[in-house]
Every structure is written in C-alpha cells, then in structure tokens.
Amino acid sequence: MPLSLPPAARVGALLNEVDTPALLLDLAAFERNVARMQAAVSGAGLALRPHAKAHKTPAIALAQIAAGAVGVCCQKVSEALPFIAAGVKNIHISNEVGNATKATLLAEAARHAQMSVCADNARQIEWLAAATREAGTKLDVFVEIDIGQKRCGVAGSAEVMRLLDDLAPHGQLRFAGLQAYQGRVQHLRGHQERFEAARRASDRAAVVVAELSKAGVHCETVTGSGTGSVEFDLGSGVYTEIQAGSYVGMDVDYARNEYAGALRFEHALFLACRVMSQGDGTRAVVDAGLKSLAVDTGLPTVWGREADYTIISDEHGTVIPRSGPVPGLDELLLLVPGHCDPTFNLHNELVVFRDDRVEAIWPIAARGLSR
Amino acid sequence: MPLSLPPAARVGALLNEVDTPALLLDLAAFERNVARMQAAVSGAGLALRPHAKAHKTPAIALAQIAAGAVGVCCQKVSEALPFIAAGVKNIHISNEVGNATKATLLAEAARHAQMSVCADNARQIEWLAAATREAGTKLDVFVEIDIGQKRCGVAGSAEVMRLLDDLAPHGQLRFAGLQAYQGRVQHLRGHQERFEAARRASDRAAVVVAELSKAGVHCETVTGSGTGSVEFDLGSGVYTEIQAGSYVGMDVDYARNEYAGALRFEHALFLACRVMSQGDGTRAVVDAGLKSLAVDTGLPTVWGREADYTIISDEHGTVIPRSGPVPGLDELLLLVPGHCDPTFNLHNELVVFRDDRVEAIWPIAARGLSR
Incomplete structure (x- = not known):
C-alpha cells in the first residue's frame, strides 16, 4: 500500500x-471585504483591478471579477498563467519585464488574455517589441513613474516622453497610461500621516499627467494605490484604477494602520x-x-x-x-x-x-x- | 496551444x-561540505543523521546517506513522506506528535521505514501507542529534554523516568534514548561564547544521562547538535548522533559565526x-x-x-x-x-x-x- x-x-x-x-479563509468576512472595496471604488467612478500577488488564488480572482473588478494585476508573468488558465481575461503585469525570455512568455500569454505590462527603460521596450512581433500579439504598455518609492519607474514626464518615442514604431505596443505606486505609504500607521504621504505621492503623479497633457499625451489609465492608501487615492483625481490586494484577507501589519471612516x-x-x-x-x-x-x-x-x-x-x-x-x-x-x-x-x-x-x-x- | x-x-x-x-546548488561545494561533516562526525566515532528540514530534497538526503549518514531527521511526519518514497529507510521525527491524526500517519509510515519520534508528554505516548497498535507497527521513541532552548522537552531525569513508565506497557514503542537540542546556541557569533554555551547545554544533557544511568536506564542514543555547535558537541562525550542540517548549503546567518579550526x-x-x-x-x-x-x-x-x-x-x-x-x-x-x-x-x-x-x-x- x-x-x-x-x-x-x-x-x-x-x-x-x-x-x-x-x-x-473565512468566507463571510472575505465576501464583505470584496463587496466593500468594490462599492468604494465603483462609487468613486474608478476601476478596481485587485492585485493577485496578494493571494495567488484563481478562485479569489474570479470572485473579485464577479463582484465588478475589471481584471487583476500580477507581479510576474509566470504568476499570471494559472489565472489565465482559470479564465481571467484581463491581466496587468504591474512590473517591468527585464529580458527576452520573460517578454516571450508574456507575448505568448497575450494570445490567451488581454495583457498589459510596465516599462521604465528603452531596452525593455525592445524586448517586448521583438517578442510580440514574433508571436503576432499585442500588448498594452504602461510607463511606470517613481512617485517616491525609489524602486522601479522613471522620474518624470521628460523620461516618459522619451519612452513614448521608443514605443512609437511598434504598432503592436499601445501606450495605455501610467503606473504610479508608492508601497511605503501603505504601511504608515497614523491616519493623517498616511493621508499626507499618499497625497504627496498622488500629487507627483498628477504633475506628470498634467505635463504630458500639455504636450498632447493623454493617459487613458493611471493605475496604482493599495489597501493602505486607497481611501485617500479614491479622491485624488489622478488614479483611474486601483490595484489594492491585501484587503481580501488582511494581516497584522495592515491592521496596525489607523483607519477612519467606513473603508476598513x-x-x-x-x-x-x-x-x-x-x-x-x-x-x-x-x-x-x-x-x-x-x-x-x-x-x-x-x-x-x-x-x-x-x-x-x-x-x-x-x-x-x-x-x-x-x-x-x-x-x-x-x-x-x-x-x-x-x-x-x-x-x-x-x-x-x-x-x-x-x-x-x-x-x-x-x-x-x-x- | x-x-x-x-x-x-x-x-x-x-x-x-x-x-x-x-x-x-553548487555541486562541488556541496560535495565538499557533505564529505567534511561526515569525516568529522565519523572521526569522532559518532553517527551523523543530517536534518532534512534544512533542504527538503530527497536527492540531497541520498547523497548524505551514500557518504555515511545513518538516516535523516525530519521535523514533521508529512515531511518524511517524500524521503520514504525516495528510498530513505531510517527517519527520525525530531519533534513531538501532538494528536491522533499525526500519530496515525507516523504509524503508517513505520510500515515503510524505520521511524522514530520524540515525546515530552504522556498524552503523546497514548496517541503513539494507539496508532501503532492499530497499524501493527513499531516505533523508537526518544524522550526530549530541554537543555536551555525553552521550547519542547521535559526538564530532567525525574520527568524522563515518568515517561518511561508510560512507555513501558507498550511493547511496540521502544525507548531509544534522549533528544537534546539547543537551537539558540547555533547562532551565537563568537567562537568562545558559542563553545561555552554549547558546553552548558551538553552538560545539562550529561547530568540527565548520568542520573538515568544511576537509576539503571541506559540511553542508547543521545541525538542533537547543529551546524553551529557541532565542532564542540563532537567532543562533549554526551551526543552519540549529530543532527546538523544547514552545513550542506550554508547561509548568511551561519556564515556570520566565527569558526576556528577545520570544521567550516x-x-x-x-x-x-x-x-x-x-x-x-x-x-x-x-x-x-x-x-x-x-x-x-x-x-x-x-x-x-x-x-x-x-x-x-x-x-x-x-x-x-x-x-x-x-x-x-x-x-x-x-x-x-x-x-x-x-x-x-x-x-x-x-x-x-x-x-x-x-x-x-x-x-x-x-x-x-x-x-
């Protein structure tokens, strides 16, 4: 035996x-969390694209989409595959793709779902262009801007404009807007402190959007935010799409934040x-x-x-x-x-x-x- | 597609x-680590039973056994299953089994390999006795003693003797000796500081062994030690079996220890x-x-x-x-x-x-x- x-x-x-x-997973609490976030984001007239890196669970993504989410974010291309297999049709890779191998997998994934990805460097765009040309697929590309995280992302509108020039020759790569995420803001404990930091971050994104607009570049989507800053970002006037993820289950760290109002x-x-x-x-x-x-x-x-x-x-x-x-x-x-x-x-x-x-x-x- | x-x-x-x-895994460095530990432990006349929780990889366990290890340790019963499937015939669960479900799995595992386990409480022995009686299998049981870790384990020889009374009616449960492990010692940085702490821990084990001996109880095996204390424990006169695990791959934490001599x-x-x-x-x-x-x-x-x-x-x-x-x-x-x-x-x-x-x-x- x-x-x-x-x-x-x-x-x-x-x-x-x-x-x-x-x-x-406590299903009743989970369902309330999903409904509460969707109501808040929809109520503000924005789109919700929850981050699937938080849970890595296709059944959760499908529940979020059934509640009104436009799709999900994944942080890596390989992470997206089980969600595609489960029938998720719209996935944003909220991250850069740093070589030809990963660009090839992403271009293949775009046969199965509407895929988008971030870029902050001309070489990434070259890899994406070559891979989609080879696969015969299309991608939406977001330029990531750094709004204070000091991780990925270009500094400002001049750098965005240069990357738009790099994108321009590649018809299969469509400029979809900006990604602007400040992870550290999410975990500031005090409500007022977190509000001010979130506003400083969204103001940096607003400056870039305004400068691009003046130059004739429209940002269809500005995607970002998280569970700790969403209550502020909804009213920022900048974000059109919210990427929060941890709200589905919560944890000790997020519970240490001081919240106010109904969005907890x-x-x-x-x-x-x-x-x-x-x-x-x-x-x-x-x-x-x-x-x-x-x-x-x-x-x-x-x-x-x-x-x-x-x-x-x-x-x-x-x-x-x-x-x-x-x-x-x-x-x-x-x-x-x-x-x-x-x-x-x-x-x-x-x-x-x-x-x-x-x-x-x-x-x-x-x-x-x-x- | x-x-x-x-x-x-x-x-x-x-x-x-x-x-x-x-x-x-750098195979050449791994092979040198495996050979070096085996030579040191064999040279001291002790048995090496490397901890498989460190790597969770059957191919590594088989290489350790081929080099002379007597078997492996696992920290959970479920962890042992892939090693049994890979042909490892002698596995010590270096931990307590805290309920009937886990005792049942362990008793089933004992059909496939020589299994041993720790106990520090009479109820654990009841669960082990019932499960092995049901499965018709045998287990070696080690009483775990606390030598300073303040985690699992009984305090001293009086408590060991009481557990031996609990074991006595169950012929299928054989008293195999003591487990004595002090995890915190492993990560003390200074060579002298670590030596002294390891000696304090092994001295506590030696006292229990001596008291049991005086009462006519022989500890066939005293199992314990780790990558940070093995150089001291080899000469302690107490341990008969070494459970070190991390030495196969090493890490930043263990590399921060100050070592002396050849066993690095x-x-x-x-x-x-x-x-x-x-x-x-x-x-x-x-x-x-x-x-x-x-x-x-x-x-x-x-x-x-x-x-x-x-x-x-x-x-x-x-x-x-x-x-x-x-x-x-x-x-x-x-x-x-x-x-x-x-x-x-x-x-x-x-x-x-x-x-x-x-x-x-x-x-x-x-x-x-x-x-």
Missing part, C-alpha cells in the same frame, strides 16, 4: 477537524495550528513556524485569545497566555499572519470555511510562481 | 541561461536573480524578493560583487553597488540567502550546477509539507 498524505480538510467537515498547519477591512485570513507540546507546562508550542507564516513584518497574533505568539522557528511557535491556563495539547488556535502576501506563497491550498464548516478547498495555484 | 511555463533550466545549459529567480563549511546554496529595472539609474532592481528568499535572519548578500542587497519587497530587491557601475538590465546576480531552511521551502526545484553548467534539476519534494 503506498503511503500518501490525506487532505488537510474535507468539504463539509468541522473547522476543528482540519489538519494543521492549514491556511484558512476584516481579518478573513487565518493560519490554523495546534499545540504539540507544552514544554515544562508554562507555554504552548504550536506546530506552525517560519514554514507556514511569513514574518518579514512581524510575528502573527493569536485570534480571539489572551495570548501572544512570542518566538518562531522553522516549525514551532511559542504561545504564552497573558492570563488563564496554557492552551492544551491538540488544541486548535487561529493565528493572524503578519504579512498576507508571502504567507499565501507558502501554502498549496486554502481551506475555505463559513461559520464552523469547511465549504471548499481552493488551490493557491500561483504559489511559487515568481519567474 | 496551451500556455505552459518552460523549465527554469535544462541539464547541460550554461548557468547564465537559467531563468530567474531560481535556487541553485562553504556556501553551496545561491539564489539566481536578474536585474529587471534600474529605476532612475542609481540602483539595480532584481527580480527576487520575499517570495524567493526567507529574511527572518536578515537580507541576502550579493555573491562575489561589491554590492549590497538593501531593500526587499514581495518580488523585488534593490541592489546598490559599493563601487563601480550599477549592474545592467538582464545581468545575472547570485545571492546568498539569509536563512537556508525556509528559503528551500519557497522553491519547488533546485538547479544543480558544476563549474558553469547545469548538471541536474532536483525536486524539493518536501517543500510545503509542514503537517
């Missing part, structure tokens, strides 16, 4: 029967773990560590318990109660991951539950696809 | 042709990435971030270049040259991961090279198996 690993959960089982560690999101993403040792009896050692939880923004929190997850190692976490008894052996604990995006990237599947029952198992089909 | 992702590398290709990001290991593990943007021209933005590199012990370093990897996000890293020009678009850079174990856990395959040629692609078959 061959030895095989039983599934972590079966549809219809009680949540308490799930084998651990397992990544969980609920924890829908949890890591189920169990106590496998109590050591000398003063602590609960759980079966989820660095291989189940990303800690680049900090440790997870323990959901609904007066307890702290204090020390992490590869496959262990130490949970200390703030009051009351130490959780018992085999006791199920739900953790809120510190950072949702790389935590999704550790797991092959998402156990989706409603109330206390498992409702579905969703493959995290783009896990590990970083090429 | 369906859209599929081409392999990251083909056997025989030049290293420079590998698609990125990709996890690489080489970087064999690298993350290949490429420059996909230069932003405003002052930096190289590479295509490998949090989804390709674990950063719990810090950022990666840039191999063989006067440059620093300074900022990480999900799919980007910012590399700043200390001198000379900014690396060009599409330029290949090799990074040394900050922490090897969770970095292996991000990747599905390992691109194995010798000199400048790809020699094999090894599946990281236990990736994601944390149950």
Whole structure:
C-alpha cells in the first residue's frame, strides 16, 4: 500500500477537524471585504483591478471579477498563467519585464488574455517589441513613474516622453497610461500621516499627467494605490484604477494602520495550528513556524485569545497566555499572519470555511510562481 | 496551444541561461561540505543523521546517506513522506506528535521505514501507542529534554523516568534514548561564547544521562547538535548522533559565526536573480524578493560583487553597488540567502550546477509539507 498524505480538510467537515498547519479563509468576512472595496471604488467612478500577488488564488480572482473588478494585476508573468488558465481575461503585469525570455512568455500569454505590462527603460521596450512581433500579439504598455518609492519607474514626464518615442514604431505596443505606486505609504500607521504621504505621492503623479497633457499625451489609465492608501487615492483625481490586494484577507501589519471612516477591512485570513507540546507546562508550542507564516513584518497574533505568539522557528511557535491556563495539547488556535502576501506563497491550498464548516478547498495555484 | 511555463533550466545549459529567480546548488561545494561533516562526525566515532528540514530534497538526503549518514531527521511526519518514497529507510521525527491524526500517519509510515519520534508528554505516548497498535507497527521513541532552548522537552531525569513508565506497557514503542537540542546556541557569533554555551547545554544533557544511568536506564542514543555547535558537541562525550542540517548549503546567518579550526563549511546554496529595472539609474532592481528568499535572519548578500542587497519587497530587491557601475538590465546576480531552511521551502526545484553548467534539476519534494 503506498503511503500518501490525506487532505488537510474535507468539504463539509468541522473547522476543528482540519489538519494543521492549514491556511484558512473565512468566507463571510472575505465576501464583505470584496463587496466593500468594490462599492468604494465603483462609487468613486474608478476601476478596481485587485492585485493577485496578494493571494495567488484563481478562485479569489474570479470572485473579485464577479463582484465588478475589471481584471487583476500580477507581479510576474509566470504568476499570471494559472489565472489565465482559470479564465481571467484581463491581466496587468504591474512590473517591468527585464529580458527576452520573460517578454516571450508574456507575448505568448497575450494570445490567451488581454495583457498589459510596465516599462521604465528603452531596452525593455525592445524586448517586448521583438517578442510580440514574433508571436503576432499585442500588448498594452504602461510607463511606470517613481512617485517616491525609489524602486522601479522613471522620474518624470521628460523620461516618459522619451519612452513614448521608443514605443512609437511598434504598432503592436499601445501606450495605455501610467503606473504610479508608492508601497511605503501603505504601511504608515497614523491616519493623517498616511493621508499626507499618499497625497504627496498622488500629487507627483498628477504633475506628470498634467505635463504630458500639455504636450498632447493623454493617459487613458493611471493605475496604482493599495489597501493602505486607497481611501485617500479614491479622491485624488489622478488614479483611474486601483490595484489594492491585501484587503481580501488582511494581516497584522495592515491592521496596525489607523483607519477612519467606513473603508476598513476584516481579518478573513487565518493560519490554523495546534499545540504539540507544552514544554515544562508554562507555554504552548504550536506546530506552525517560519514554514507556514511569513514574518518579514512581524510575528502573527493569536485570534480571539489572551495570548501572544512570542518566538518562531522553522516549525514551532511559542504561545504564552497573558492570563488563564496554557492552551492544551491538540488544541486548535487561529493565528493572524503578519504579512498576507508571502504567507499565501507558502501554502498549496486554502481551506475555505463559513461559520464552523469547511465549504471548499481552493488551490493557491500561483504559489511559487515568481519567474 | 496551451500556455505552459518552460523549465527554469535544462541539464547541460550554461548557468547564465537559467531563468530567474531560481535556487541553485553548487555541486562541488556541496560535495565538499557533505564529505567534511561526515569525516568529522565519523572521526569522532559518532553517527551523523543530517536534518532534512534544512533542504527538503530527497536527492540531497541520498547523497548524505551514500557518504555515511545513518538516516535523516525530519521535523514533521508529512515531511518524511517524500524521503520514504525516495528510498530513505531510517527517519527520525525530531519533534513531538501532538494528536491522533499525526500519530496515525507516523504509524503508517513505520510500515515503510524505520521511524522514530520524540515525546515530552504522556498524552503523546497514548496517541503513539494507539496508532501503532492499530497499524501493527513499531516505533523508537526518544524522550526530549530541554537543555536551555525553552521550547519542547521535559526538564530532567525525574520527568524522563515518568515517561518511561508510560512507555513501558507498550511493547511496540521502544525507548531509544534522549533528544537534546539547543537551537539558540547555533547562532551565537563568537567562537568562545558559542563553545561555552554549547558546553552548558551538553552538560545539562550529561547530568540527565548520568542520573538515568544511576537509576539503571541506559540511553542508547543521545541525538542533537547543529551546524553551529557541532565542532564542540563532537567532543562533549554526551551526543552519540549529530543532527546538523544547514552545513550542506550554508547561509548568511551561519556564515556570520566565527569558526576556528577545520570544521567550516562553504556556501553551496545561491539564489539566481536578474536585474529587471534600474529605476532612475542609481540602483539595480532584481527580480527576487520575499517570495524567493526567507529574511527572518536578515537580507541576502550579493555573491562575489561589491554590492549590497538593501531593500526587499514581495518580488523585488534593490541592489546598490559599493563601487563601480550599477549592474545592467538582464545581468545575472547570485545571492546568498539569509536563512537556508525556509528559503528551500519557497522553491519547488533546485538547479544543480558544476563549474558553469547545469548538471541536474532536483525536486524539493518536501517543500510545503509542514503537517
């Protein structure tokens, strides 16, 4: 008899029967998050193109599109493939493609879906032009501008104009507008501080849009924003498309932001773990560590318990109660991951539950696809 | 035509042709590391049971066993399954099993390989006894003792004796000895500081072994140690079996330790990435971030270049040259991961090279198996 690993959960089982560690999605909270973001973005007259790098899960993308999203963003070309296979028809690669190999894959992908991509350098445009010419496909190209992140993106309208000259000979590459994203703003804690930083960033984008307009260049789409700045970016007058992603599940880091008003999101993403040792009896050692939880923004929190997850190692976490008894052996604990995006990237599947029952198992089909 | 992702590398290709990001193993350095550790452990008259959680790669385990290792350690029962499937016949689960589900899987695994496991609580022994009785299999059981890690493990010989009473009625569960591991010692930087801490830890184990001996209990095996403390533990007189794992590939964190003498290991593990943007021209933005590199012990370093990897996000890293020009678009850079174990856990395959040629692609078959 061959030895095989039983599934972590079966549809219809009680949540308490799930084998651990397992990544969980609270379907009711998820649905409220999706509806809330879509209503806010639609209400402002903008398009929502949620970032699929946050969840890497085609079933989530399809739910977002069913709720009104125009498509999704992916951060890498390979990441887009499972979404195309699942029927997503409109994908923006919110990133540059830095060589001929990746441009070739993107040009092939454009046979199957409407694809767009960013550029901030003439050589990238050469690779895209050659690959689409070879494949006989078309791409929308966004010029990325740096609005304070100091990562990718050109500095201003003069550089955008030069790249438009590079694009011009290639009819299969259509200038679609600008990408303007400031990741650091997303995680500033204070509401006023985050508002001011988001406004400084969107003002930089507004200057470029205005200068291009004066030069006769229309930016059909200005795409950017994120879960931390969306409440400000909706009214910026610059963005036409919102790329937020983390709002679907939330995490400890985003929950540390101070929010105001109605546009706040609920924890829908949890890591189920169990106590496998109590050591000398003063602590609960759980079966989820660095291989189940990303800690680049900090440790997870323990959901609904007066307890702290204090020390992490590869496959262990130490949970200390703030009051009351130490959780018992085999006791199920739900953790809120510190950072949702790389935590999704550790797991092959998402156990989706409603109330206390498992409702579905969703493959995290783009896990590990970083090429 | 369906859209599929081409392999990251083909056997025989030049290293420079590998698609990125990709996890690489320098075969010559790996072979030297494996031989060096085996010679040191065998030379001290001890057994080597390398930790497979470090690499999750059956081909690596088979190479370690071919060099003289007695088997491997796994940290979870599910992690052991690909190693059993690859023909590894002797696996120690260097961890407690905290419920009946996991005990059942372990008891089933014992049909296929000689399995052992740790216990630090009577209930774990009940689960193991029931599962092996049901499966009709046998297990070796190690009592884990806490020698300063303050994670799993009982405090001393009195608690060990109580667990031996719990084991006694179950003929299918054989007491095999003690597990004694102190993870924090591994990463103390100074050679003398690490020596003293390792000795304090092994002295605690020695006290328990002596007390048990006085009570007529023989510990056939005392298993523990790691890459950072092995040079001291070999001469401790307590350990009979060494569990080191990270030495096969090494990482930035272990390289920060101050070593003395001959037992030092080489970087064999690298993350290949490429420059996909230069932003405003002052930096190289590479295509490998949090989804390709674990950063719990810090950022990666840039191999063989006067440059620093300074900022990480999900799919980007910012590399700043200390001198000379900014690396060009599409330029290949090799990074040394900050922490090897969770970095292996991000990747599905390992691109194995010798000199400048790809020699094999090894599946990281236990990736994601944390149950």
